[in-house]
Amino acid sequence: MKIHINKVHYPVTVLGPGKRLGIWVQGCNLHCLGCISQDTWKQDEDSLTSVDELLEMCQSIPSAMLDGITISGGEPFSQPEALKYFLTEVIEWRDEQSMEFDILCYSGLSIQQLRKQHSEILSQLDAVIPEPYVNDLPRGKVWRGSSNQPLIPLSDRGRKKYLAAVDTEYSGKGDMQVSVDEQQIWYIGIPDRDDMQATRVALEKKGIVQEQVSWRA
Secondary structure, eight states: OEEEEEEEEEEEOSSSSSSEEEEEESOOSOOOTTOSOGGGSOOOGGGEEEHHHHHHHHHTSOGGGOOEEEEESSOGGGSHHHHHHHHHHHHHHHHHTTOOOEEEEEOSSOHHHHHHHOHHHHTTOSEEEOSOOOTTSOOOSTTOSSTTOOOEEOSHHHHHHHGGGTTOOOOSSOEEEEEEOSSOEEEEEEOOTTHHHHHHHHHHHTTOOOSSOTTOO
């Protein structure tokens, strides 16, 4: 089975507790105003990856160094069969190895939609952050982009790891990290309003031009 993937990165430290494997799926038809990941909206054949290959990426991380997996996008629930298959395989591996990492998933769908349409997938997750990003609302609590987005623990493991964070206020210092490869700079996390445009302006003043940016499709 294949799944559309935008990128995979380890370690991610700003989208859930500890050192996490971040997986961004490719494809979203919600198109929230102000989305900083507009590069994940459009699907094409180039973004297809084998789910088994994705699982191998997870298994390449030493167990003592993996605190969790965070799935974002894009809209993960737009590929439900692939997502369910991946989660089934990951959970089987986690159980076989007696590992304790959690699985957190973001979604722009409402929790009511998820419970009605994707209850089986929810049962595989330890926590979910649902609801669309709303640009006109203030910054949400920790790990969330707007104040309408809740953090919902879904399992005993999720309640143990996330219950204290459900109402934890955002620190006001920005939840961002940067990853650089030979061709691109990745901004990972949840910026404050206008942070990305301000970053682009600051770089241009130093003669650095970003030819393509993720917050414009």
